[in-house]
Amino acid sequence: MTKDKTPSIDLFRVRQILDNVESKPRSSVSSEGLKLNPLPSKAYYYWLMAPAIALLAAITIYPFIQMVIMSLQDVQIGSSTWNNFANFTKLWGDKKFWAGWKLLAYYSFWCLLLQITIGVFLAIILNNSRWEKVLVTTLLMPMMMAPVIAGMVWYFLYNGTFGWYHWLFQSLGILGVKSILADVKTAMWGIIIVDTWQWTPLITIITLAGLKRVPRDQLEANMVDGASPLRNFTSVTLPNLYPVLLIAIMLRFMDNFRFIDSAMVLTAGGPADSTKILPIYLFDVSFRFTALGRAAAIGFIMLIVTIILGKALVRIFDRQQPAAHQ
C-alpha cells in the first residue's frame, strides 16, 4: 500500500473503504446504509456447508472411530473382545511390519530419486522449446491410465516368455532367463520402473509450472554478471524451484502410501516378500489373513503418519500461496 508520508488524504480513505468492501464480507457497506438486504448472517453459510460436512463426517469420522475401536479389539466375526493393546504391542515383534516400512522407504527413495531427476531434467529441456505443448501432452498420457491397467500392461511386457521388455533386457544382457519380477533381487526394480514410467510426467509438469515462475530479472542480472548457464541454473533457477519440488516430493511420497494398485498386479508382494511394502502387507493382513484387529492397528499407525506428513504439506502450501501471487 502507499507508504507515502503526504498522500492526498481523501484518496487514501477511499482506498481503505474499497479494500474493506472487497475483503471482508461482514462489513457490507450497502446493506448497512440502505437496509435493502438482510445482513449476511453466518447461519446461511453454515446451512450451505452442512450437507457436505455431514456427509464427509459420516463417511470419514465414523469409520475412523470404528477403526480405533477395532484396533483395540480381538476382532472375530460375531463377537469381539478387548485385548489390552495387544494388536499394537504385537506389532513390535512383527518382522514383516518393520520390513514393510523398510521396503516402503527403499521403494519411495528410488522412485522419488528417479522421478525427480528425470522429471526436472525433462522440464528443463521442454521449457520454452518449440513443441512444448504437444510434447507435454504426450508425456501426460501414462498418468491418465488406471494404475491397475498400467500394472497389467507392464506385467505383459515383463513376461519371461513373451514379454517385449524382457526380450529387450535379455538382448542387452541386463537380465538372464528369469523375468525381472520373478527374481528376489530385481522384483523391486520392476515395480519402481513402472511407478517411474507413470508418474515422472507429474514431476515434469509441476517443475514446468515452477520454471515459468522463476523471475526473469534475476536470471538476466546473473547473466549480465557473466554467469554460465549452469551457474544460472544452480544459483537462480534451483533455489526458486525448491518450494515447488518440495510439494512434488511430498505428494508423490504420500501417493506411494496410497496407491498399491500396480504393485498388487505386478508382484502382490512376492517373490519371497521382497516387494511387500507396508500397504501391500496391510492388504494381506486385512484380506488374506483377515486379522482385522491387527489390520486396524496398522491402518491407524499409517493414518497417523499420513496426517503428520499432511500437516507438513499444508504448511508448505500456505507458504507457497503468497509467492504464487507475486
Next chain:
Amino acid sequence: MASRDVVNYDTPLTKAFNWFSGIFLAFYLVWTILPIFVMIVSSFKNLLEAFKLPAVGDWANIGVFFDFSPTFQHYINLFTQQPFGTYLFNSIVAAGGSAIVSVVLGSMAAYSLSRVDFKLKNDVFFWIISTRMAPVIAVLVPLFFIFRSLDLVGSLLGLILAYTTFNLPFAIWILKGFFDNVPYAIEEAQMVDGASRPQALLAILPLVAPGIGAFVVLCILFAWNDFLFAAIIGSGGAKTLPVATKELVQPQNIQWGTIMAAGTITTLPMMLLGLVIRKYLVTGLTMGAVKE
C-alpha cells in the same frame, strides 16, 4: 574487462548438452508411449500373434511385432461373451455419480467456507484435506464393515459413497480456491439490485463454471481409475472396468488379447478427458498448490 553486447552461449559444451537432451527426449518419448502402443496393438492380435517374439539378441527380426492380421474379435468377445457392457455402465454411473455429488455439495461448502470466518475454520479445513490424503487401504476395513451393515457392499450407491470419501474433500479444497478469487463486491452489487442471497450465488456461478466443469471431469478420472474401493466395496454387484479387467487375469491360459482390449476400453476415454481438461491438470493433481 571487455564488455560484450550479446551474451553468446553457443559454446561446444552447450551444443553437446543440446544434442544430449534431444536424444534423451527422443528416448523418453518412445519409452512413455511404447507400453500404451503395445497395449492397443496387442488388443488387435490373436493369441498366437501376441506371443510371437524374435530370438534373444535377434535385433533384425524386431519387425515381427507388426506381423499380424488385425482382428476385432477381442472387443466383440468382451461385449458378447462377457458382460462388459454392464461393467462399462457401472463405471460410468459410479464415477459420474460421485463426481456430481462431490461437486454439487463441494461447491456449496467451498463457497461458504470462502465467505465466512469462524474460530475452528483452519481445523475444519485440515480435517477436510486430510481425509483426501488418507491411504485408502488403511480405512478400507472399517469402511467395509460399516457398508456391510448398511447393506451397501456390492451396490452402485455404496461405490458412489466410497468414491465420495476422496472426491468430496478434493472438490471442496480446490473449489474454495476458485471462489476466493471472486470478489464479494459482485454479490453485494447483485443484492443492492434486489437479488436474494441464493440469487447472488447463482449470479457468480458463471465466473467459476469453467473451473467447476474441469473438476467434475477430474473427479470422474479419479473414481474411474480406482481399483481398491471397487474391488472390495463394489465386489459382487457393482464391478467396474478396472476390476473386471483384473479378473480376466487367470492363473492359466491368460487371454492377453482380451485383457489388452479391456485395458484399451478403460484407458482411452480417460486419456481423451485428460486432454480436454489439460489446462487444469496441474492444479488438480497438486491439489491447488501449483498453478500453471
